[in-house]
Structures are given as structure tokens and as C-alpha cells.
Amino acid sequence: MSDLSYDEILEKEVREANRKKKMWRWLFLSSVAFLVSWILFPIYLLAVNSLSSADVVNGWPKSFLPEFDMESLSFFMEYYGVLNALKNSLIAALFTMVIAIGLGTPAGYALARFDFRGKETFRMLILLTRAFPMPLLALPLAVIFINVGLDDSLFGLSLVHTALALPFSVLITSSLFLGIPVELEEAAWVLGCNRWQAFMKVVMPLALPGLTASAVFAFVISWNEVFAAAVLTVNNQTLTAFLVQSLSTSPVEVKFAGGLILILPAILFLFVVRKYLFSMWGIANR
């Protein structure tokens, strides 16, 4: 017989369970904290480098705090070709965004609202593009673009980037329209709208945030793309092409500042569309 009464045993067990629970909780929180800093700390270090003068960037040992010196960034901005490359990146990304949305939205609507012969074939074609390393298509297109006079042009590049972004834009918009009840549209038809009016007046306002998100996504895909940009642009380099092509010649502080400039808009944009980023992958998944 134990000396402990039933109450005491129970109390001990509860205490034990609480201790275990606390330990798990602590372990859980610390792994969350670890993962978050694993992502954020490297970005922070890049920012430290970009916000320090060239001497500090090339010096040793390094401080883990930025000196908030704009020398590297302003040197980067004045470095030959950078401003132009930034502008080119922006233009190519905007082109991509417009074309991908312009082509993808109608197709997404068709997938969401109609049953038609060839629907599955079309869906297969869309999904197939994701089973191929698309940037490689820049190689044959480089030759073709020379023949049609699109070589070294931002428009040509954005066509390749659209090939990357279009499948996403179709899948995202189709899931978007699927989420808007068809009854709303039918009500508009009954009230005298034609299909186009019903779409513009009823569906569009509801779909707008999601459409913006998918546009932003297309923008980021183009902004970040390296291989096709580096192969297709020579004088009209985008920022990624510029950084890759001048890897061996540009000073390190230019690389670091360039890296930061490259990352910032993407992070900002993804923050704006973070709600959708998630659902669009969830659906694109199927």
C-alpha cells in the first residue's frame, strides 16, 4: 500500500502533465522562433551590407549593425547601367502583368462557368507548362526573335515571362470566379443585363481584389526571372540580367545593393497579396 492518498496521486499526475505540456509548448514556440529568424536574419544581414559604406562592406571583421550609410546604395544607383536596368525590369514586369491578366482572365472565366468539349485538354495544356523548365524556351525564342525583329526587346522578353505567368493567371482567376456564385450573374441577366454587362457590373467588383493579386503575382514572376532575361537581353538588360552578366566585373557593394533592391518590391508586393498567395497555390495545386 502506498502512503499517498488518491488525491495526492492525482495532483502529482496533473502536475506532471502540466509540466509536459509546458515543455512541449516551449519547444513549439522556440522552433517557430527559430524558423522565423532563419528566414529573416539572412535578409537582415543583406540589408546591413547594403546600408553600409563600401569600406565597411569590404572591411573585416564586420559589425552586425548597419551604419546607415547610403554610399553603397547611391553608388549602386549611379553605377553605369543600373538605372536603365531598373527601368527595364519595371517595364518588362508591367508588360507581363498586363498580357497575363488580359489573356488569362477570359480563359479562367471560361473554365469556371462553362462546360465545353476540350475543357480537359485545355486544362492539361495549362498544367503541362508547369511540368517543364519554362525559362529554357528562351533559347529557341532568342533565335526566332532575331528573325522577327524582337531581339533584345523588353516586349519579347515579357512574352516569355507571360508564358511563365499565364498558367498561374488562368488557374487563379478560374478559382476566383468559381468562388463567386453564378446566381448573382443570373440575377443580373434576369434584370436585363447582357452577359458582358453582368460580368462588368456584378462579377468584376467582386473579383477585383483577387485579380489584383494574380496581377501582382505575374509582376513578381517577371521581376525575379533570371535565365530568360539574361539570354534574351543584351543592351536592354533587366536588373537580374544586369547583375548576372556583370557578376565578375561589378564591385561587391553593387551586388549587395542590387540584391536588396531586387528583394524589396517582391516582399512588399507579396505582403499586399498574402491572403491570396495562399489560396492561389492551394487551387493551382489541383
Added chain:
Amino acid sequence: MNKKYYPYVLIAPSVLFLLLFFVYPFLEVFVQAFTSSDGQVGFSNFENIFTDYNFLPSLKNTLLLALVVVPVQLCMAIGMSLMISKMKKGRDTVLYILTIPLGVSDLAAGIIWLAILDQNGFLNSFLFSIGIIDQPESWLNYQNPIIIFAAVVVAEIWRATAILLVILVSGIGLIPKEYYEAAEIFGANSWVRLWKVTLPLLRPSLQTALILRTLLAFEVFAVVMLLGGSNMPVLMGETFNWAFNYQDTGAASAYAVVILALSIVFTLFYLRVLRVPKGARI
């Protein structure tokens, strides 16, 4: 207009676009790869690249990199997505932070890790401050191929786990809660629930995630260029060299065909191994 034609009119622009900028260039890659510089049809481009001293190392490095990186990322992503599915407070913030690398190109990721691992980088400064080294060590040089490889692995894990994470988190969200409740009633602990409920039902998501991720691993390029330079050739980097530095489209296309072939083989492999029986979908 007949209503029957609406959907075709709506998809026509996309179909045309994809025919022009996906199907046609895709066929053209093969045409260029099998056309030698004098216009003859044959294997001369492949002979050129197969006899190049960089071909085998680049093939080996690319495959090895995928072999090391993808399984590690898969385990990490599964762990992270389970963690996120358990979270209540701060879930959205943590998810956003963990998916930030989705917006970071491999070029930018390479630059970030260069800032850390470079001779004058933060890692050396840290090691110095705790007294392990007394002068800057150059880690990323040709004498340390293994360290270069490890650096690329770390950078790749940092950059590209997010894509797996997002797909898996949404996949987990699709699993009905009742399955877990039933498992719990039958006495399954959380470990058994993971293996018998979550992972089997996650198969479609795992399939998509693995296909996407492995193909991306074959496309690795700028990270390696920054951290390894010419000391670690990879397929995509060689493709770029032939296309851009040597201006030889035929050889570059031959490399592209090799990458495409690898991608197709691995896609089919995953489709077969992780196939989801009809009727077993949620």
C-alpha cells in the same frame, strides 16, 4: 453569336499564346539541338557537349543537389506545415514570414548567402568574434568543392522550401477534421495520425510539390553562379554559358534537351510512385 462558342472565344487567346510561346519553342528546342552548325541533322551538338569536360560534372552536381536538397526540404516543409496547422495566434504572420522566399529569386538568394559566406562575410566575422578563427577564411574557393556544395545546399533550402510549404499547408487544410476525430476515437496518437491519416491524404499535394520542386532544382543556376562560380558547374549554368558566352545555340539547345529529358523522367517517376487511386481523392 451562338452561346456554344463563348468558351472557345474566351480561351482562344490563351491557347494561341501557348501554342506560339510554349508548344512551338518547345519543338524548336529539339530542332535546334539536332541541327548542327552547318545545317545537317544529327547528333553533332550532343557530341560537342558530351565531350566537353564540364558536362559530366554539371550533370553530377545537378542530380546530387536535387538528391540532397529535395528530401531535406520535404521533411522540413512537412514539419513546418504541421506546425502551422497547430497554430492559432500569429498563424498568418508566421506563414507570411516563412513564405517570403517565394518572392526572392535564386539570384537574390545567392547574393544574400554570398554576404554571409564570403571571405569578408558575416559568418567569418561571427567565428572571429567567438575566437574560432583569427583571420578571414576563404571558404568558397576551388580547394573546397564540398563547402561550395554545402553552401549551395543551404542557400537552396533557405530559398525554395517555401513553395513546398504553401502547397502542403493548403493540402492539409483540405483534409476533413472528421478523419482525425475518428482516428482519435480509435486510439491513434498523434504519431499514428500523422502516418495513417495526414500523409496518405496529403499524397496529391506531395506529388505536386515534389514535381514542382524537383524541376526547380534542375533549373538551379544563379545561386550556384554566385557561390561557386566556375568551380561548380550545373546543367542550367552550362546552358547559359553556351548560349551567352560561347554564342552556340545548338549546344545550348542540346543541354536544354538534357534538362527537359530529366524533368520528364522525374515527373513520370513521381506520377507513378505517388499515384492517387481514383476514388481515394478528397
